[in-house]
Amino acid sequence: xxxxxxxxxxxxxxxxxxVFGYPGxxxxxxxxxxYDSDLKHILVRHEQCAAHAADGFARASGKVGVCIGTSGxxxxxxxxxxxxxxxxxxxxxxxxxQVATHLIGNDAxxxxxxxxxxxxxxxxxxxxxxxxxxxxxxxxxxxxAGTGRTGPVVLDLPKDVQEEEFDYDQAxxxxxxxxKPTKKGHPLQVKKAANLILNSKMxxxxxxxxxILSNASDELLKFSKLVEAPVTTTLMGKGSFSEDDKFSxxxxxxxxxxxxxxxxxxxxxxxxxGCRFSDRTTGLISEFARNAKIIHIDIDxxxxxxxxxxxxxxxxxxxxxxxxxxxxxxxxxxxxxxRNAWLNHVVKFKNNCEPxxxxxxxxxLKPQQVIKELYNAISDDTIITTDVGQNQMxxxxxxxxxxxxxxxxxxxxxxxxxxxxxxxxxxxxxxxNDVVAVCGDGGFLMVCQDLATIKEYDxxxxxxxxxxxxxxxxxxxxxxxxxxxxxxxxxxxxPDFVKLSESFGVNAERVEKPGEMELAVRNxxxxxxxxxxxxxxxxxxxxxxxxxxxxxxxxxGEYKVEQKTPGEILYKKNKKEIGGA
Amino acid sequence: xxxxxxxxxxxxxxxxxGVLQRVAGLFTRxxxxxxxxxxxxxxxxxxxxxxxxxxxxxxxxxxxxxQLNKLIEVIKVRDLNPEITVKLELCLIKxxxxxxxxxxxxxxxxxxxxxxxxxxxxxxxTIAITGSPEKIESLIDLVRIFGIKEIARTGPTAISRGTKTx
Numbered sequence: 001x002x003x004x005x006x007x008x009x010x011x012x013x014x015x016x017x018x019v020f021g022y023p024g025x026x027x028x029x030x031x032x033x034x035y036d037s038d039l040k041h042i043l044v045r046h047e048q049c050a051a052h053a054a055d056g057f058a059r060a061s062g063k064v065g066v067c068i069g070t071s072g073x074x075x076x077x078x079x080x081x082x083x084x085x086x087x088x089x090x091x092x093x094x095x096x097x098q099v100a101t102h103l104i105g106n107d108a109x110x111x112x113x114x115x116x117x118x119x120x121x122x123x124x125x126x127x128x129x130x131x132x133x134x135x136x137x138x139x140x141x142x143x144x145a146g147t148g149r150t151g152p153v154v155l156d157l158p159k160d161v162q163e164e165e166f167d168y169d170q171a172x173x174x175x176x177x178x179x180k181p182t183k184k185g186h187p188l189q190v191k192k193a194a195n196l197i198l199n200s201k202m203x204x205x206x207x208x209x210x211x212i213l214s215n216a217s218d219e220l221l222k223f224s225k226l227v228e229a230p231v232t233t234t235l236m237g238k239g240s241f242s243e244d245d246k247f248s249x250x251x252x253x254x255x256x257x258x259x260x261x262x263x264x265x266x267x268x269x270x271x272x273x274g275c276r277f278s279d280r281t282t283g284l285i286s287e288f289a290r291n292a293k294i295i296h297i298d299i300d301x302x303x304x305x306x307x308x309x310x311x312x313x314x315x316x317x318x319x320x321x322x323x324x325x326x327x328x329x330x331x332x333x334x335x336x337x338x339r340n341a342w343l344n345h346v347v348k349f350k351n352n353c354e355p356x357x358x359x360x361x362x363x364x365l366k367p368q369q370v371i372k373e374l375y376n377a378i379s380d381d382t383i384i385t386t387d388v389g390q391n392q393m394x395x396x397x398x399x400x401x402x403x404x405x406x407x408x409x410x411x412x413x414x415x416x417x418x419x420x421x422x423x424x425x426x427x428x429x430x431x432x433n434d435v436v437a438v439c440g441d442g443g444f445l446m447v448c449q450d451l452a453t454i455k456e457y458d459x460x461x462x463x464x465x466x467x468x469x470x471x472x473x474x475x476x477x478x479x480x481x482x483x484x485x486x487x488x489x490x491x492x493x494x495p496d497f498v499k500l501s502e503s504f505g506v507n508a509e510r511v512e513k514p515g516e517m518e519l520a521v522r523n524x525x526x527x528x529x530x531x532x533x534x535x536x537x538x539x540x541x542x543x544x545x546x547x548x549x550x551x552x553x554x555x556x557g558e559y560k561v562e563q564k565t566p567g568e569i570l571y572k573k574n575k576k577e578i579g580g581a
Numbered sequence: 582x583x584x585x586x587x588x589x590x591x592x593x594x595x596x597x598x599g600v601l602q603r604v605a606g607l608f609t610r611x612x613x614x615x616x617x618x619x620x621x622x623x624x625x626x627x628x629x630x631x632x633x634x635x636x637x638x639x640x641x642x643x644x645x646x647x648q649l650n651k652l653i654e655v656i657k658v659r660d661l662n663p664e665i666t667v668k669l670e671l672c673l674i675k676x677x678x679x680x681x682x683x684x685x686x687x688x689x690x691x692x693x694x695x696x697x698x699x700x701x702x703x704x705x706x707t708i709a710i711t712g713s714p715e716k717i718e719s720l721i722d723l724v725r726i727f728g729i730k731e732i733a734r735t736g737p738t739a740i741s742r743g744t745k746t747x
């Protein structure tokens with residue numbers, strides 16, 4: 001068997017049915033095999049989109065996504081997507097072509113040190129120098145990507161190796177003596193955590209992306225009801241707990257909901273599961289959950305104690321540890337110390353600072369209104385992907401996600417241009433679910449060439465461009481923290497997104513008035529074809545924010561229900577705030 | 582806060598190309614303050630032993646250990662207890678010898694420090710010395726006045742005392 005055939009066979013053996021890729025010189029042997037293969041290959045229009053699509057595929061399905069790019073620029077174009085997957089622990093296998101082995105190191109045409117470049121942004125990477133290494137590497141790659149703290153793996157594949165003949169059945173497996181992810185939490189630590197929770201008066205659960213990655217949403221729901229704790233989430237944890245639940249507090253952090261930020265500040269026991277306490281989640285670390293004992297459950301030991309000091313660390317898989325906790329807590333009677341008072345307080349607080357979604361007559365449209373109409377137009381099984389920036393934070397804040405793997409967003413790396421290609425991957429992975437990509441006009445334009453992909457393959461997803469002709473998030477910071485000096489964040493009137501979309505053969509319409517969005521989304525989904533909705537929104541709308549260097553309760557710009565109009569954000573500079581990002 | 586001190590970290594890693602790059606890259610990326618790294622073969626053919634000297638408090642050390650452990654090619658990592666650890670370094674010093682008197686003086690110093698003269702030329706002597714970094718520093722200080730032409734040091738490698746292995 002030839003190396004190229006071995007790649008396809010190994011991928012198929014891992015259950016791969018579809019890959020996202022873009023061919024090139026050194027990949028000719030591989031693509032020659034693909035020509036007769038049953039493996040479905042989606043030809044994207046930029047390698048970055050291949051990586052994001054594989055990522056979206058992985059996040060929507062829980063399976064490892066696969067993307068392919070050629071050597072040199074093909075590989076460097078994959079980088080943004082690989083780094084995005086790395087920051088959000090998304091399992092993908094990125095196959096990069098490489099120049100022939102005898103040319104490596106010669107600065108050959110389209111040669112780049114892919115292994116060196118991807119070392120800091122992958123869980124692991126391999127370079128196949130002989131064809132017989134390919135099956136073992138792909139097998140190990142899938143195992144590493146998809147187990148423990150999941151993440152991206154790169155396979156660097158020189159041209160001649162794809163053509164080399166070898167005996168597939170004799171190919172050796174790769175031994176991984178240094179890779180043994182811990183699944184089970186230490187029983188003593190779990191017991192300690194259970195006691196701490198039972199003895200606390202005001203517990204709160206902080207659910208991160210780890211819940212979703214370990215498919216532990218059912219366990220989380222059961223556990224939260226059992227210990228009577230409200231649940232807040234990180235951005236990556238959005239969807240792990242239904243945000244329509246009475247005891248859901250929504251997202252925590254810089255653009256979190258006021259109720260989350262205050263309740264975490266108040267609580268006496270914070271149960272953090274599968275999260276990494278990023279700066280966007282904690283605000284000023286010294287102020288974070290200062291009254292609480294903190295339990296941290298995470299599969300990656302290096303995350304425990306990295307940013308926040310932990311009282312009870314548990315290394316283990318979220319699902320596994322939650323099941324053990326449920327077992328212990330169910331068996332222990334805590335003397336029936338009811339948490340009614342705490343829960344009543346939480347619910348009352350929540351009702352008092354419910355974000356305002358009542359903008360039913362504003363023109364230009366308020367994003368809150370658009371999101372409300374979007375919510376009404378879709379089902380709880382619709383997969384939403386977002387881009388990065390204001391559109392993302394508006395969605396995180398005002399849109400209620402009800403199920404896991406239904407809110408897909410670039411968290412750690414904050415990659416503009418992620419939303420649309422991730423939606424392509426999500427739709428390919430879950431053809432029976434509706435998929436809606438919410439993008440900003442800035443981010444969408446970075447990847448708009450892939451409208452060709454959804455047209456050519458007839459991938460029916462809905463793109464909503466929140467169009468304010470701004471790099472909204474940066475512009476907001478300029479307004480708040482840089483004396484309203486709007487430096488290079490206005491995008492002008494080009495392009496016309498409807499015409500742009502139509503030129504690709506993708507149906508599109510513009511939405512400008514209240515009521516139109518809901519109808520447009522419904523029709524778009526019903527059409528069963530790819531569809532773009534250009535939503536003209538109010539460029540002056542800003543997000544509530546915890547200014548950098550402040551504690552979570554110093555959030556500014558949260559409006560109560562009774563306030564119909566937001567007005568100016570009252571923001572006073574304080575000494576701790578020194579700008580920064 | 583924990584006290585910041587020098588730690589000796591011993592790691593067993595797969596003996597493969599690129600592993601040193603992974604480790605070095607990790608340290609740079611995470612901003613760990615590393616004084617020295619030595620790598621060489623170990624008792625097992627496919628494994629190499631890496632000795633890392635790093636400064637930091639317990640929290641920094643914990644992160645170094647955990648992040649190292651996350652590398653797929655790292656098998657084992659231990660923070661060696663300095664009280665029961667032998668730490669040795671090899672140092673080669675090429676000293677200028679202006680005359681016969683200087684030459685014999687340098688030989689005497691080398692003898693006192695259990696060093697050996699491994700090379701002689703009409704106007705230089707090369708001393709090989711093994712020992713703790715402090716001992717080596719002392720010898721270097723002593724012969725500095727004669728004019729040091731070159732120094733090559735391996736950096737310390739370490740192993741724990743007694744029957745226990747890591």
